Amino acid sequence: MNLDHIRYFQAIAYYEHYGRAAQALHVSQPNLNYAVTQLENELGVPLFEKHGRGVQLTRYGRLFLQSVNESLRILDAGTRDLQEMGRGGGLVLLGGIRKLAAQTVPDLMQKFLATSGNEHTRFELHTESSFTADLLQAVAEERLDMAFVSHPGDDTVFENVAFARSPFVVVTPPNHPLAQKSSVTLRETLPYPFVYFSKRGGLRRPIDALFQKIGATPKIAYETEEDTVVAGMAAAGFGIAIVPDHPVLRCMDLKIIPLTDPDPGRTAYLCRKRGALQPTAAQRFFAFCQAQLSQGAAL
Template structure:
């Protein structure tokens, strides 16, 4: 059984006529007869039966056509992928935490595709669970080419490109005592209970670092994982919260207070595995991101 025989069989099945199939394939009809005879001999079942001047698939032929079609599609798809990779195109597998995957990453993809030579590049964008550590694990296992995350991976395993994001802010309900202020220091928030990020959330580490800078710990009343849930609980009066500044906060009934001390700036990272053999398109996209994200707030 070879690929030519499978293609011949599929074309005959579609045309239901040896002569028309021979014309489409640009081969002689005896070659088609020989190919089908070889297939039937190997499989041990008849694939076609006569229907006047035409032929039609037997029940065995219908089953084999499904398998042959799927096999040819997979082989053709793999061949196209390899051809694209050889010419600098192909598929780039990206991951991203949800906030970055919603805006920053698509903007980078669009900018990259607009550059000459990248027209044949395709992207898949995955969020996995939405948490940085799960995305980094996917990169380490080479299920993703690279990922946009909120904290860097092990420098022995990953190349990590840092870039600036929107800063942290404090959000409080509009009736809260701090709502009378236009900005706060983190120390001014210490008397009040917090809705805080759980250990699983990727933002727990950088927010903990802010409190370590002032040598204090927050009064944690509730913990949860998602930043929109943290802000929503703050709006409902369960506590105040430190969250990334984001347009979605303007949709909630909260007062948004810039932090004046310590420095509330926030860094995100684009990480790829050091030892991975990435396709040329993925390498070009990483370099494009390095140039585009330098000094950019996102």
């Protein structure tokens, strides 16, 4: 089926007149007659019928026009995307765990768009289930161009850019024995039960690593996945918790205590698949983020 013929059909359906359609398309009327005849022969149904000095769609033509309009819309959108990519613009598919997707990633997007030459770039930001494993899987399958996650992917599969994040803190109910302290070491938390991250959560691994540094195991009373839920359960008295420092904690009935030992510094990662064919805009954004994140400020 000839694409030009389909566009001719669409124009005739719009103008309901061969002559006006020919003028709008800058082609001869016999060319339109030939195109419609070819389409009708291929489809096996009449698409137009005479109506005064013009034409109107048959019921078959109306059905065909619906498919034509949708197909050409998708085709034209894809063509525009490729043209934007050729100019250094285009669509960048991003993923991020929710805490990074709420602030860090939008900040980077805004700075990138404000840089000369990036004005035509568009972004889609996805959180999937907000678990690092799911986001890395989406990057590996090239459903995402890159993702901001809490731990790195396999170095043989992913290119990982590490950057600093705000540190972990200990949170307790206001009446907890530790709540009177201005800071706390991890050893001082060992006598108390914990609300802890489940193994599926991306924060389980770095918190486990803190306890491994002191050769100890926490008393886990409850496990859950989301950091706001962990903090909420701690506020309700189900145990103390170690969570990332975040402004939302100050909206809860909690005592927030700096963790001084071991070093509670925390790292996140920007990951993309090695060797993946990416639009120019995605390549430029990845390089831009590398430069921004290498400055070392906690995000």
